[in-house]
C-alpha cells in the first residue's frame with residue numbers, strides 16, 4: 481500500500497478482534513514510530529508496548545472505572561485490542577538535549593522557554609507514523625487520550641517521573657465498529673483550512 485492510500489484509509493477504529501498480532505507485523509509497526517522526526521534528534525519519545533493480557537487489564541483498570549464502563553458498553557469491543565502502545569515523553573530529555581553545546585544558543589534549557597513543547601509534537605509524529613504503518617499492514621488502530629490513572633500506570637509499568645504518556649495507541653485486527661460521532665461535523669473545506677499567501681485567501685485546490 482502506498483503512502484497516499486494509507487493516508488486515505490487510515491481512520492480510528494474502536495472495535496477489535498481479540499486475535500494477537502503476528503510479532504513480525506507488530507515489530508514493523510512499532511519501529512515505524514521510531515522513524516518519526518524529533519527536535520534536535522533528541523529521540524525523546526519512548527514506546528511502552530503492552531501485549532500481555534494482565535498488563536492490558538491493568539491499563540484498562542487505570543483508565544476506566546465501573547461507572548464509566550457501565551455507561552459505555554461499546555468499550556468491551558475496544559478493550560479487546562491485543563496491543564497497546566504508550567508513547568512516553570516529557571520536557572526533560574529535550575531540555576537536556578538543548579543544553580548541549582550545539583543547541584545551547586537557542587535558550588531552551590528551561591521547559592517554560594519553549595514556545596512549542598516539541599516533546600508533544602514529537603509524540604504526535606511518532607503516533608502518526610504508527611497509525612499509517614498499522615493501516616499499511618491491514619491493522620486497525622485507535623489513538624486515545626490517557627485522561628486518568630497516570631500514577632497507577634507509572635507504578636505498574638515502571639516508567640520514570642520525567643516521562644508521561646501522550647496518550648495510547650490501540651492496535652489489532654478490526655471488528656465491525658461505529659464511526660466516531662465527531663465525524664458528523666464533516667470536513668472543513670480545503671479552501672477554509674489552507675491559505676494561499678494571505679490568511680483568508682483560499683488555496684485553489686487542484
Ligand SMILES: Cc1cc2nc3c(=O)[nH]c(=O)nc-3n(C[C@H](O)[C@H](O)[C@H](O)COP(=O)(O)O)c2cc1C
Pocket residue numbers: 490491492493494622623624625626660662663
Ligand atoms: C489528539 C487526539 C486525541 C484523541 N482522543 C480520542 C479519544 O480519547 N477517544 C477516541 O475514541 N478517539 C480519540 N481521537 C480520535 C478522533 O476522534 C478522530 O481522529 C477524529 O474523530 C477523526 O476520525 P478519523 O481519525 O477516523 O478520521 C483522538 C484523536 C486525536 C488526534
